[in-house]
Amino acid sequence: MSDFKNIDRLFQEKLKDYEVSPPNKVWSGIENNLTDFPQKRRIPLWVKFASIAALIMLFISIGAIYILPTNNFTGNLFKLPSAKSTVANESDTLKPFETNTKKTIIAKTVNHKVKPKTITEKPVEHNLKIEENTNIAEKQTTTKTLPEYLADTKNLPLQKKVEKKVSKNDLNNAKFTVATVYAPIYMNSFGSGSGIDGQFKNNSSSGNSSYSYGVKIAYQLNKKFTLQSGVNLINLGFTTNNVYVTPGVTVVGLSNILSSTNLGKDTKSSKELNTTGSLNQVFGYVEIPVEIKYNVTNGKFGVNLVGGFSTLLLNRDEVFIETPDYTQSLGSSNNLRSINFSGNIGVDIDYLIHKNLYLNVSPMFKVQTNTFSKNSGSLLPYYLGVYTGINYKF
Amino acid sequence: MGLNKLIKQCAKNDRKAQKEIYQLFGDKLFSICLKYSRNKHEAEDNFQDGFITIFNKIDQFSFKGSFEGWLKRVMINTILIKYRKKNVLNIITDEIPDEVVVDVEEDELSLDFLLNLIHELPERYRLVFNLYVLDGYSHREISEMLRIAEGTSKSNLARARGILKQKIEAYQQGQQSI
Numbered sequence: 001m002s003d004f005k006n007i008d009r010l011f012q013e014k015l016k017d018y019e020v021s022p023p024n025k026v027w028s029g030i031e032n033n034l035t036d037f038p039q040k041r042r043i044p045l046w047v048k049f050a051s052i053a054a055l056i057m058l059f060i061s062i063g064a065i066y067i068l069p070t071n072n073f074t075g076n077l078f079k080l081p082s083a084k085s086t087v088a089n090e091s092d093t094l095k096p097f098e099t100n101t102k103k104t105i106i107a108k109t110v111n112h113k114v115k116p117k118t119i120t121e122k123p124v125e126h127n128l129k130i131e132e133n134t135n136i137a138e139k140q141t142t143t144k145t146l147p148e149y150l151a152d153t154k155n156l157p158l159q160k161k162v163e164k165k166v167s168k169n170d171l172n173n174a175k176f177t178v179a180t181v182y183a184p185i186y187m188n189s190f191g192s193g194s195g196i197d198g199q200f201k202n203n204s205s206s207g208n209s210s211y212s213y214g215v216k217i218a219y220q221l222n223k224k225f226t227l228q229s230g231v232n233l234i235n236l237g238f239t240t241n242n243v244y245v246t247p248g249v250t251v252v253g254l255s256n257i258l259s260s261t262n263l264g265k266d267t268k269s270s271k272e273l274n275t276t277g278s279l280n281q282v283f284g285y286v287e288i289p290v291e292i293k294y295n296v297t298n299g300k301f302g303v304n305l306v307g308g309f310s311t312l313l314l315n316r317d318e319v320f321i322e323t324p325d326y327t328q329s330l331g332s333s334n335n336l337r338s339i340n341f342s343g344n345i346g347v348d349i350d351y352l353i354h355k356n357l358y359l360n361v362s363p364m365f366k367v368q369t370n371t372f373s374k375n376s377g378s379l380l381p382y383y384l385g386v387y388t389g390i391n392y393k394f
Numbered sequence: 395m396g397l398n399k400l401i402k403q404c405a406k407n408d409r410k411a412q413k414e415i416y417q418l419f420g421d422k423l424f425s426i427c428l429k430y431s432r433n434k435h436e437a438e439d440n441f442q443d444g445f446i447t448i449f450n451k452i453d454q455f456s457f458k459g460s461f462e463g464w465l466k467r468v469m470i471n472t473i474l475i476k477y478r479k480k481n482v483l484n485i486i487t488d489e490i491p492d493e494v495v496v497d498v499e500e501d502e503l504s505l506d507f508l509l510n511l512i513h514e515l516p517e518r519y520r521l522v523f524n525l526y527v528l529d530g531y532s533h534r535e536i537s538e539m540l541r542i543a544e545g546t547s548k549s550n551l552a553r554a555r556g557i558l559k560q561k562i563e564a565y566q567q568g569q570q571s572i
Contacts, residue, residue: 007555007562008527014508015429015528022424022441027416029442034412034449 046221057309061341174393177218183385185210187236190380200240208237226293234287240279277323284316302350310342335373342366358391405453423469430473430524444469511561519554526551
C-alpha cells in the first residue's frame with residue numbers, strides 16, 4: 001500500500017509530533033554556564049557621569065594634598081602613601097564600570113538601527129495578520145512578530161525591554177527625595193598622634209562624641225541606583241589626654257597653636273605643681289556628600305547600601321584646654337586643612353510611614369583623607385554616625 | 395507555580411525555576427535542534443547554547459503572545475547565528491526554479507530515516523528546508539534571517555527537495571530489489 005505524497009507534507013506529518021529528550025548531561029552544562037555568566041546587568045549612562053564625578057573628586061583631593069598648606073611635608077610623610085593607595089583602589093573600581101558602559105552604548109545604537117525597520121515593514125506585510133489574534137496558532141504569532149527577531153536574537157528583545165522600562169517609569173515617577181538629617185557622631189582615629197603638637201604624639205588621644213545635621217536630596221536614577229547629595233554641618237572633637245597644665249606661666253609654645261598660653265608636657269619635675277588636663281581640638285565642617293545608593297530590598301522596609309565621598313570645608317577650628325577646674329580657649333590650630341575629603345560607606349534603611357513619607361536610618365562610616373597638614377603623627381580620623389531623618393519623595 | 399511566575403523567577407536567575415522551564419520545554423526545543431543541526435552532537439551543543447541565551451534574555455520576554463513561540467524563536471535564532479557565521483561562502487546564485495511540487499511514493503519511511511536525510515543535506519539547504527517546510531517561515535523572512543537573497547532561499551529549497559526526493563527514491567528502489 002503506497003501512494004504519492006507531496007514531499008513537504010511527508011516531512012511535516014512525520015516530524016510534527018517529534019520530541020526527543022535531551023541527554024541529562026546537557027542540563028549540568030547549562031547550569032555551569034549560567035553560574036559563569038550571571039544575569040547581564042546593563043549599566044546605564046549615568047554611571048559614566050558618576051565615575052567622571054568621582055574622578056574629578058579624586059583629582060581635587062590629590063591636588064589638595066599637594067597644593068593647600070604646603071609647609072612642612074616631612075612631618076607628614078605618612079600621607080603620601082595613603083593617598084597613593086586611594087588612587088590605586090579608585091582606578092580599580094572604575095575600570096569595570098567604563099567597559100560596561102561602552103557595551104551598553106553599542107547595544108543601544110544597534111537597537112535604534114533595527115527599530116525603523118520594524119515600523120516600516122509591519123504595516124505592509126503583516127497588516128492582516130495583526131488584525132487576527134495571537135492565540136490562534138503559534139505559527140501566526142511567529143510570523144507576526146518575526147521581523148522583530150530577524151536581525152538577531154540579541155537586538156529585538158532588547159527593544160521590548162526598553163519599552164517596558166519606560167512605562168514602568170511613568171507609573172512610578174517619585175524620583176526626587178528631600179530629607180532632613182540628624183546624626184550623633186562618634187569620632188576616633190586610626191594611628192596615633194595628636195593634632196595639636198608633635199610633642200604629644202605619644203599621648204593617648206580619643207575622639208569626642210558630637211553631632212551632625214543638614215539636608216539631603218536624592219535622585220533616583222533607576223530601580224536600583226540612587227544618587228544623593230546634600231549639605232551637613234558637622235562638629236568633630238579630638239582630645240589629647242594626659243597633658244599637664246601649669247597655671248599662670250607660659251612654659252612652652254606649641255607649634256600648631258597660633259596663640260599658646262600655659263601648657264607643659266608631662267615631666268617628672270613639674271608633676272607636683274601641675275594639674276592633669278586634656279587638650280580639646282574642636283573643628284567643624286560644612287560637609288557636601290556625593291553618594292550612590294544601591295537598593296537591596298524594597299517594600300515597607302527598604303535596605304540600601306551607600307558609598308561615596310564627602311567634601312569637607314572647614315568652618316570652625318578651636319583648641320581648648322580642659323582640666324577638672326577650668327576650661328580655657330587656646331586659639332585656633334594652624335594645621336587643619338581648609339578642604340579635606342572623606343570616603344563614606346554605610347547602610348541606609350527606609351521605613352514607609354505614610355504615602356510619600358519615609359523614616360530613614362543610615363549608619364555611616366566615614367574616613368577622612370587629609371585632615372591635618374603637618375605635625376600630627378599618623379593620625380587618620382574616622383567617624384561613625386547614625387544619620388536619621390524624615391524623607392519626602394516626590 | 396504559574397508559568398508567568400516561573401518566567402519571572404527565571405529572570406531573577408532562580409536556578410529551580412530555570413530547571414523547571416528546562417524540563418517543561420526541553421524536549422520540544424531539543425527536537426528543533428536535532429532538525430536544524432548537522433548531527434546529534436552539534437544538536438546538543440546548539441541546545442545548550444540556545445538555553446543559555448534563553449535564560450540570559452528571559453527578562454526580555456514581554457508576556458505578549460506565546461512563551462513557547464518565543465522560546466522556539468530564540469532557539470532557532472541562536473542556531474542560525476551560529477551557522478550563518480560559518481557560512482561565509484555563497485557562490486550558488488543560479489536561476490530561480492519554479493515552485494515545483496515534488497511527490498514521492500510514501501512507504502513505511504521511519505522518522506529516523508527522514509531525520510537522517512535532513513542531517514545529510516548541505517548546511518544552507520537544511521536550514522532553508524527546516525525554516526520553510528517545518529516551521530512555516532516565508533522566503534522573505536528566511537532571506538532576512540539567513541542574510542541571503544530571496545531567490546537564493548527559493549532555489550535552496552528546490553534543491554533540498556530534489557536531493558530528498560532522490561534519496562528517498564534510491565532507498566525505496568534498494569528496498570524493492572531486495
